[in-house]
Amino acid sequence: MRNALIVLIALLLCPASAWTQVKLSVHWEELTADDFRHAIQQSQGTCLLPFGILEKHGPHLPLGTDLLNVRYAALHAAEQEFAVVFPEYYFGQIFEAQHEPGTIAYSTHLQLEMLQETTDEMARNGCKKVIIVNGHGGNENLLPFFAQTQLEKPRDYVVYVLGLVESPPGGPPKKSTVINWHAGEAETAKMMISRPDLVHLDRAASESGADQARLKLPDALYTAIWWYARFPNHYSGEGGLATRELGEYEMKSWQDAIVKAIQAVKADQEGLKLQNEYFEKIKHPLDTRP
Numbered sequence: 001m002r003n004a005l006i007v008l009i010a011l012l013l014c015p016a017s018a019w020t021q022v023k024l025s026v027h028w029e030e031l032t033a034d035d036f037r038h039a040i041q042q043s044q045g046t047c048l049l050p051f052g053i054l055e056k057h058g059p060h061l062p063l064g065t066d067l068l069n070v071r072y073a074a075l076h077a078a079e080q081e082f083a084v085v086f087p088e089y090y091f092g093q094i095f096e097a098q099h100e101p102g103t104i105a106y107s108t109h110l111q112l113e114m115l116q117e118t119t120d121e122m123a124r125n126g127c128k129k130v131i132i133v134n135g136h137g138g139n140e141n142l143l144p145f146f147a148q149t150q151l152e153k154p155r156d157y158v159v160y161v162l163g164l165v166e167s168p169p170g171g172p173p174k175k176s177t178v179i180n181w182h183a184g185e186a187e188t189a190k191m192m193i194s195r196p197d198l199v200h201l202d203r204a205a206s207e208s209g210a211d212q213a214r215l216k217l218p219d220a221l222y223t224a225i226w227w228y229a230r231f232p233n234h235y236s237g238e239g240g241l242a243t244r245e246l247g248e249y250e251m252k253s254w255q256d257a258i259v260k261a262i263q264a265v266k267a268d269q270e271g272l273k274l275q276n277e278y279f280e281k282i283k284h285p286l287d288t289r290p
């Protein structure tokens, strides 16, 4: 009540600058329409789209692990370097886990159309710089492809993709000596920070997360069933070895990487200019000279 009164007095005394004194939420869905206008201004049109998925995460983590973790990192980063954060988004690529309960695998065309319409709508509302923050390994091919298709036709905004981030060396040593890609030590540790109440560490060893290496092919040869061939339980690693200490380090590294990305994108004055120059040129390729 007292805070509301102070804000009201500030508004009455100094209407022009009063808005800068009101702390705006970084959550898109928590802003009023009028506050949204100010938030877009404050973020310099920079918005985050944290991208998760719904899929099994070993025997011990929730289906929304990637969504919960990426949103925790993105929201904390946006608090540090202001940006508007889009609501829950999990319409990604996960065809390799359809045999497990709780996986939601949308069709390919819908994934691309949904993402395009989402970034188009974000941009129409002033997000001229959209940073897609990926939180799911299965999106690592989808997202650069999507970003590349932004050159298909003219747009008045730029899409940037921040792929999965490797923590720099220097954190607490990892105890596991095997591959820990999915629901393993590091990912479990991050969940111990974002939603510790959803981590069932005692169940982590009830299934095997070992690499079963059932496909004998050279590394350079890609085929879709590779993941299932190696990790049929949709579990890769030893989640039971996770610690809060590792989680703090991993989550902090991720947040730092997102903060850096927001700062770099805000500073980027060339991306849209070059994109516009390019779109102008593609109308008359015969006039393009070396």
Ligand SMILES: [Zn+2]
Binding pocket: 057, 065, 066, 135, 136, 137, 182, 183, 187
């Ligand atoms: Zn995951």
